Amino acid sequence: MRQIFLDTETTGLSAENGDRVIEIGCVELLHRKLTGNNLHFYLNPERDSHEDALRVHGITNEFLKDKPKFGEVVDQFLEYIEGAEVIIHNAPFDIGFLNKELELQGRPRFTTFVDGITDTLVMAKEMFPGKRNSLDSLCDRLEVDNSGRTLHGALLDAELLADVYINMTRGQDALLMEVESNDEQSRTTERVDLSSYQLPVIVATEQEMSQHDDVLTQLDKSSGGKTVWRNLQNSVA
Template sequence: MSRQIVLDTETTGLSAETGDRIIELGCVELLDRKLTGRHLHLYFNPGRDSHEDALRIHGISNEFLRDKPRFETCTQEILDFLRGAELLIHNASFDVGFLNKELALAGIAPLVNHVDAITDTLAMAKELFPGKRNSLDALCDRLEVDNSGRTLHGALLDAELLADVYLQMTRGQENLLNMEESAAESDGPVRAIVDLRQFDLPVLRASEQECVAHETVLAELDKSSDGKTLWRKLPEMS
């Protein structure tokens, strides 16, 4: 059973290395490409104020976060939810960089040590739609995913939207998975059987010009193979 976690964060700013921190984490679970309804949604007290530019993006006030837990007190809950799954993250280097910084501050190994894989859906989108805008909003518009409720960035809402976007971008995998399931349930290979007797198939005979061209090719083959052309040995077809 394939388990995937779609993950998003909101932060106080753009640089974990200069002290910015995670203030919100949103995750939703997929099992075999189906949303299970399980999710993880946490707010954190970052111990510092958000930059004005970040506030304009996520709208999470510093006052709202004052009584929220510190990230390090929630690491076990977070890792228990993520452990062993493939993570799907849009612009993964940004979120993973922040998560690794938070884990390091808590004395815990980097994220890659706890999960099965990390997939960057932004890199996927760039391969599918080269030269186009591939922000989450742009992908929602292109793939007809309803994001009308997204006036501000929010980690859980963005994770839910990204899950829908990912499923739209990888629809071919769903068809392959369904074929594999059908094959596993059957006693042998799955074959599409069509009874051609139900069709009145026309017989298209070669024209005189095509027959001459064919004979010319056969003559050249006779010459190069010392008369061993296999086509000459086939029974004449009526």
């Protein structure tokens, strides 16, 4: 499975009001392994960045003057992302800007070219309800080293996002064992038959039950009382 972690930097917050993309960073993951086949562009937006945006990314107008325009790299960009699952933190923001850039080039919308889009912000809110779920917060929570992130940068943020995603989804892989031969072009995959195993049943302690109940209470608050597990408990009782 080919996954692309993508981030952008922009001149401001509103693509509809004329703000443009100034940086695109993409990191490729293949079968949950970083390949090093990354893509990175600085772009000339043909306009100045807002002061607030400049404080976030630090990419000056002078630096961008000799960089290519989006139309000059669009084919390379689309070829790179084609058919992949694209993973973005707060996807509506980046996709909105990329759609506008593609529209200015007379191209179809971003989703036309990819296999799907996963928003890690949505994932994080489901996993950590009621907590801060910015990229920096997730790095701290999941022990991903972000000490080099003094300013936002699209490629660095995409790399951090890949680490965060791998940590967030750890343990969710299929029970498959990949056996690689010495021939790098020859791979076989064997399924592990678990039917003959007697798996132990570990009963939760009182402390674990109490912690579980606290989590359900938080989910009740964030979902307006729609927690499925709580509803099942009530119906059984």
